[in-house]
Amino acid sequence: MAGSALDTTPEVDSSPEEARARLVDRLLADGRIASPEVEAAFRRVPRHLFAPDEVSVDAAYADDVVITKRGPDGRATSSISAPWLQAMMLEAARLQPGGRVLEIGSGGYNAALIAEVVGPRGMVTSIDIDSDIVANARAALDIAGYPNVQVVQVDSATGWPAGAPYEAIVVTVEASDIPPAWADQLAPDGVLVVPLRMRGNTRCLTLTRDGDHLTATDSVLCGFVPMQGAGANPVTRRALRGDDVTLRIDDPDTRSLDLDALTPVLDGPRVDAWSEVTVPPATSFESLHLWLASQPHPYGLLAVDRDRAVDLDPQNWVSCPALLTGDSIAYLTIRQLDDTTWEFGARGYGPHAAPLTQHVVDLITVWDRDHRHQPGPDIRVYPTGVTIPPTRQPQLLVPRHHTTTAITWTAAGDHR
Template structure:
């Protein structure tokens, strides 16, 4: 391996860029300064390998999303910090990708630890195996395996991390994570994805951190539905338990919309995804709306972010988040509001304004999530808002940070 000063400078510059925005634990920073991402991306210019962006390594001919990709380095670092690997840990990674993350994990667990990485795609698993061999991590175990099944023959694991998007926590994973062990996964509910850090306490997984992220979905979970409206120009992405009926919404955009505004404002670089996250802790009408350029040209009100904004859907009506820049406040020049369509547009828009207002009073508040196996009786669940899925029961509760 020819680790030239130029390549080392590129790697250090990338890490410097990451830690300027989010300080990292020293072991993770050192691992990222050590492991060569360019050797896990052969054929790519090193200057491109050390930019803070995702790189597709295998296209998906059956859909718009890649089958596998190298994650954004800052997201890799964030999830490693959530996982908090320790020397001697026994780690299972679901989603081998390029093998880069497994190499970082191997650095972090040291010679007394073990890393097993699995991938359902034989080509991706082979890519990871060859890259790990090429970079000196032959001891990392690579398996061609359905990630939903895990790798029980090498369990229990003290840490598990998924680098593919999950809609539900598979029952098999419960059996492979040691009590007191830590699980980090990109979990999707109500149309949004968060990297959730959980610790197992008996029959419960308890969260202590959630971060916005986006990942290629794992093969084999189909709990999210897409409902197309306006001849496919508008799409609602929702969970299977949410009663979104295309027939009821067929004419929803045929009438004038209702527009309401909150007192909440945001700055140019300020995220408002917390509105969405917070709303899921109490409201089962929350989902994601995707409005295409064609729909905007046809007169549909522009959502705050056309491709991914929170929406509330009930019966034949919907409301979604909108934003408008008016420069009345130079520090926070954009105000937030709700656009509603359908016969019950105004009540739904008011509900969304209430969510915006609640978020505006405490923007740092993050719901606590507790995940239990499917079948856990209500009497054993903590107080909070329950979301049921085939393999799990999630409970979301919110404590104000300003209290």
């Protein structure tokens, strides 16, 4: 009788052609691919040839990241980005046949996609600081049929002036700053697509020249392996409550706090406050994280072990916004009211938990009223030393070595 015995037939991977077709169809259905040129590139380039040998065909063509190298601490140092994000970045770069493109952060697959779009008259250069990654990318590109893509081992912060100017520069590592070489090597009407880390929050920005600075025309939540070499700027990590919780800090003002005083607070009594701001399931509210990061207040991100610290109940177990004082912490949380409704709130610990928690709730309320249904903040990147125009709107300035990023929030009634 059918179903009366276990099916012991081993699962068999799809063929590369079948898996690739399914992936592209999904990217089209989800709106990630918008142009026929990018669609054609995804249908042609064999992604599985750029993945490590132990990665199955189906895993190589899943809409997810593929790790290609890890450091001694186990953290990823190189990867093939998720296809949805690669498609978005290629569309944002406005690639044209015959274009000159610099990819910063190599792996081979993304460079092959770019080469398909710019065609035989175009020029694609991919650079990386890691000799292993460069060698593997070169080998995979040759096997896949892209010998004309140039792969160079060099510190990513220097760019590659020999091929400049570039109509597009596509950065596939997380950057905390924009090195001068990138802007210098960008054509006057060129596009810089870069995952920029701003106070711990990474957004893939589509940047174009705007007088003496760069202005973002698009911003997408993303995650990438961090930049190495001269452009490296690692976040500060501090363990709280043993190894159950890690606090990540990405700005000098917060680093100046006495973080030792925060270590025991999560073992103390808690304070909860609720905002009456609700959200249905499977709804994006990523602008709330950036809004909380934009406040003139010491700030960090919590990563919580879900198995060992379930009582903390952060809104995001991997990267949860938190406001800090020298002895207290309050972070974003969320609770389910019914099958279709969740409510934002804040949970605090420490001597000043009550006012700090209420402050987070007040910020949630302002976000809901003024910014939740808006396009998001205006993001501009100014070279260090350039005067940033004053504004009455809420604004965060993120100073780095080479640039200062200005994140300005315009209330609903102030949008033109």
